[in-house]
Structures are given as C-alpha cells and as structure tokens.
Amino acid sequence: MNTHPSPTESGGTMTLLLRQIRMEAKDIHAYELADPEGGTLPAFTAGSHIDVHIGPNLVRQYSLSNDPAERHRYVIAVLRDGRGRGGSKALHERFRVGDQVTVSAPRNHFELAEGAGKAILIAGGIGITPLKAMAHRLAALGADFELHYCARGPETVAFEGALASFAEQQRLHYHFDGGDPARGLDLTALLATQEAGSHLYYCGPAGFMDACGRASAHWRAGTVHSEHFKVPDQPTVAAVETDASSFVVEVASTGQKITVPRSANLATALQQAGLPISTSCESGLCGTCKTRYLCGDIDHQDYILDEAARREFLTPCVSRPRGAALVLDL
Ligand code: FES
Structure with a gap:
C-alpha cells in the first residue's frame, strides 16, 4: 500500500473514493471511503465524525464506525430517514461505488475517557456507529466495557458480523423491543448504580436520548457522554430573549x-x-x-x-x- 500522508486536502476537505456500499440492515447502508491513491487517511479517534458533502448546500455529519486503528478507510453507516431533511435519502439514492466524495477531516466531540474505569456503551438503532468505533478502541486497550445495542428487531441490526467477536466475549448485548421501548432494555435498572470510575456513552434517536439522560441523571458530573445525530425536537434549553435589539x-x-x-x-x-x-x-x-x-x-x-x-x-x-x-x- 502507498503510505503517503493523506489525500489531497483543500479548504479543510478532501476527496475520497467510495470504495464499497454494503447493505447492513433494513434501510441501513454502510459506505466505505478510501484515498483514491490507496494512501493513508488522517487518523481519527473513537467517537469522531466527518462532514459528507452530499450535494450543493447539502452537508451532513456521520460518525466513523470502523476501528480507529485503521488508516486505510473511513466507514460510515446511514439510515434512510424518510422524514429527515433529505441527506440520507440522497445518499442512498445517488451515491454509487466509484464516486468521488468530498468529506472533511475527522472531528471529535464525543471522546472516550481513556484510562477511566468501566465503559457502558448504549446504542439506539443507527446510534451504534460511534459506539462501535469505541468498542474497537476499548478492546484494543484491553479496557473493561459492555455494549448494549437497542433495536426494533434483528432485521434492523447493522454490523452484526463485525460485532460478532464482542458478542462471543459477552460484551455485546442485543435488546429487541419490536417497536415498543417498554419491552426493550430497562435503562433505569442498568444505570441505577454507578460503579466507581465508570463512564457512560450513548447515542440514538430523540426518545432514547431522553430516556438515557433521565436514567443517568444521578451519575457523577463528567462521566456521562452523549451525541445527538439529529437536533432534538425540543431545544435542551430555551433560547434566552433579551430586550436589547x-x-x-x-x-x-x-x-x-x-x-x-x-x-x-x-x-x-x-x-x-x-x-x-x-x-x-x-x-x-x-x-x-x-x-x-x-x-x-x-x-x-x-x-x-x-x-x-x-x-x-x-x-x-x-x-x-x-x-x-x-x-x-x-
Ligand atoms: S456549523 Fe455545525 S455546530 Fe455550527
């Protein structure tokens, strides 16, 4: 493999080759992006995302799901959201293997507290993407962790093969609710007691985020980490209005x-x-x-x-x- 330092970058972006599209689950495609010349990509840390330029004035952020030790590819997974703003639909319908795709360098606002105690990772649906990268990193570090993957059913599970080793090690637990969260993972029970030094990481749709937030409200400050992949329906804090114009x-x-x-x-x-x-x-x-x-x-x-x-x-x-x-x- 060519090991030149990074693909052509301009204005903070780079053009990558869409090398593979894989149907991971119902309505979920994984996209593998690589340097067109086969070189190494800028390194990323678990929890990072990239901006993907889907079309004119259409840029969306997607978490990198692959092992951060990999330097030859970025893998994102996209759930087609018929009620979304059009980014996922355009990706599913327009992107083809061999396309050139403009992306940003990876950025991370959802970092692992490496060296802390046990990590509890909880994914809601497509929220698995950053948590999968975290699981790879924690495994490489030999750290203690458990990954809970909440989904409607097996047909909606992405990366089952890539996650199999975590399941074999009893670190990965699937929770299928058939569409009724009341039948899924009991977050309140799981998060009732915080082990000393443990950190919580979660990512998923709005209702799931709210439920995780409520169930972990008593955890120590700085030990709960989350990432929204969509703006919540209700702002977390009401915008402040002041008189001055x-x-x-x-x-x-x-x-x-x-x-x-x-x-x-x-x-x-x-x-x-x-x-x-x-x-x-x-x-x-x-x-x-x-x-x-x-x-x-x-x-x-x-x-x-x-x-x-x-x-x-x-x-x-x-x-x-x-x-x-x-x-x-x-
Ligand atoms: S443009 Fe994305 S946070 Fe401001």
Missing part, C-alpha cells in the same frame, strides 16, 4: 467591532463581516463553527460542547451572547 462583537486581534441585530444569525453576521467562520450543520451539532471567546455571557444552544468547553468556546451558528457584548479570540 442588538449586541456588539469585538474581534480581539484587530479591535474590529461588529453590531449584530438579535434577529440575525451570529455565524452569518460574522461571515458577512469577513471573518473566517466556517459552517456546516448550522444546527449546533458538528463543531465546524466552534470559536473561542474571551469575554461574554453566552446563551449556548449547541448539542456538543460540555460545560468546560462552553466556558471557552461557542458555536455561533446557534449560540449568541445574552448581554450586549462579546469578544472573540480571532
């Missing part, structure tokens, strides 16, 4: 001041002022627009930053200052 953003390096109407989107306003703010999901899910700030009381509306990160960064595609001023570290 605008606020002022100051650019720390130049002193440039930009007045932003409260009705405007902050990321768009910054871009229009010529600042280098990139966006992708525009929903607070991907971290592309993450920007460090030096001063300001922020109304955070993202789904990716934890408390510590929120003290340093904001995602201007969805967040903005509560008060009249914001200083950005740009």
Whole structure:
C-alpha cells in the first residue's frame, strides 16, 4: 500500500473514493471511503465524525464506525430517514461505488475517557456507529466495557458480523423491543448504580436520548457522554430573549467591532463581516463553527460542547451572547 500522508486536502476537505456500499440492515447502508491513491487517511479517534458533502448546500455529519486503528478507510453507516431533511435519502439514492466524495477531516466531540474505569456503551438503532468505533478502541486497550445495542428487531441490526467477536466475549448485548421501548432494555435498572470510575456513552434517536439522560441523571458530573445525530425536537434549553435589539462583537486581534441585530444569525453576521467562520450543520451539532471567546455571557444552544468547553468556546451558528457584548479570540 502507498503510505503517503493523506489525500489531497483543500479548504479543510478532501476527496475520497467510495470504495464499497454494503447493505447492513433494513434501510441501513454502510459506505466505505478510501484515498483514491490507496494512501493513508488522517487518523481519527473513537467517537469522531466527518462532514459528507452530499450535494450543493447539502452537508451532513456521520460518525466513523470502523476501528480507529485503521488508516486505510473511513466507514460510515446511514439510515434512510424518510422524514429527515433529505441527506440520507440522497445518499442512498445517488451515491454509487466509484464516486468521488468530498468529506472533511475527522472531528471529535464525543471522546472516550481513556484510562477511566468501566465503559457502558448504549446504542439506539443507527446510534451504534460511534459506539462501535469505541468498542474497537476499548478492546484494543484491553479496557473493561459492555455494549448494549437497542433495536426494533434483528432485521434492523447493522454490523452484526463485525460485532460478532464482542458478542462471543459477552460484551455485546442485543435488546429487541419490536417497536415498543417498554419491552426493550430497562435503562433505569442498568444505570441505577454507578460503579466507581465508570463512564457512560450513548447515542440514538430523540426518545432514547431522553430516556438515557433521565436514567443517568444521578451519575457523577463528567462521566456521562452523549451525541445527538439529529437536533432534538425540543431545544435542551430555551433560547434566552433579551430586550436589547442588538449586541456588539469585538474581534480581539484587530479591535474590529461588529453590531449584530438579535434577529440575525451570529455565524452569518460574522461571515458577512469577513471573518473566517466556517459552517456546516448550522444546527449546533458538528463543531465546524466552534470559536473561542474571551469575554461574554453566552446563551449556548449547541448539542456538543460540555460545560468546560462552553466556558471557552461557542458555536455561533446557534449560540449568541445574552448581554450586549462579546469578544472573540480571532
Ligand atoms: S456549523 Fe455545525 S455546530 Fe455550527
């Protein structure tokens, strides 16, 4: 294999070859992306995602599901969502083996706390993708973990073959509910007691996320990690409305001041002022627009930053200052 360092990159993106499409389960396709020249890809850590440019103005984020030790491919899995915004449908219908696909370098907002105690991984449906990568990594580390895969039935299970070794080791547990969550995994019982040092990771659809959040509400701060793959129907925190009709953003390096109407989107306003703010999901899910700030009381509306990160960064595609001023570290 050619081992040149990474595929051609431009503007933070690279063009990869769609080498394989595999039907993993009902409505789920896995897509294997590789360097067209057979070279190594930028390394990624378990929990990472990439932006996939599906079409003009159509960019979606997908978690990498394969073993992070692999450098020759990225594997994503996509559930066709008939009620979604069109990304999964376009991928399923338009993408063909041999296509060139533009993707971002991997980013991670769902990191493993390596070296901690036991890891409890809980996947709801297609939420298996980042957790599968985590299971590979934990296995490589010789760490203690258990993976719970909640699904409607066996016909909706992706990666069954790739996960078989975890099942043989009694680390993987399937929970089929036939479409009725009450018949599935008892999250309250599973998470009732937190073993010292243990961490929880979960990813899945909105109702599942809420249920995991409720069942782990008593876990110690910093030990519960989750990733939404879709904006929840209800914002986690209601956006704060203030009387002032605008606020002022100051650019720390130049002193440039930009007045932003409260009705405007902050990321768009910054871009229009010529600042280098990139966006992708525009929903607070991907971290592309993450920007460090030096001063300001922020109304955070993202789904990716934890408390510590929120003290340093904001995602201007969805967040903005509560008060009249914001200083950005740009
Ligand atoms: S563009 Fe995705 S978080 Fe802002």
